Amino acid sequence: MRTTQHVLDLDLVxxxxxxxxxxxxxxxxxxxxxxxxxxxxxxxxxNDMDDRQLLDMGLKREDVREAITSPFFDNPASYLTRASRNRASLFYKGTRHD
Incomplete structure (x- = not known):
């Protein structure tokens, strides 16, 4: 009987x-x-910007498309930030890929 009373008390809490x-x-x-x-x-x-403007930000059109098509609850800005940082690190290492 005591076990039942404890269960009922827990349900109420x-x-x-x-x-x-x-x-x-x-x-x-x-x-x-x-x-x-x-x-x-x-x-x-x-997408309204031209490729040169995107490249000034360290982005390419493919990066923008990838961010837009990412899953809804993923942060699309993280895709752009990662792409821009990767491109900047390649630029400063001297292996620019534009």
């Missing part, structure tokens, strides 16, 4: 979350989705 934590969770998720959409829109605007 672990009950439903209050309204505030659920609201915070939903707002955080919506904020994350909004940020992802905004970042993807900004990156898609890079």
């Amino acid at each position: 672990a009950g439903k979350q209050s309204y505030a934590p659920r609201t915070v969770g939903v707002v955080a998720m919506l904020t994350s989705v909004w940020r992802q959409l905004r970042n993807r829109y900004a990156i898609s605007r890079l």
Whole structure:
């Protein structure tokens, strides 16, 4: 009988979350989705630039396409940052590949 009482007590303690934590969770998720959409829109605007402008930033058109086609919840800016840093390190090592 004591085991049953403890289980019931645990169920009462672990009950439903209050309204505030659920609201915070939903707002955080919506904020994350909004940020992802905004970042993807900004990156898609890079397609409007010509190849020379992209190269000034250390990017190529293929890098932009890869970032746009990345999975939705991956940060597309990380693809661009990695490509730009790799291209810069190759440039400073003297093995430029443009």
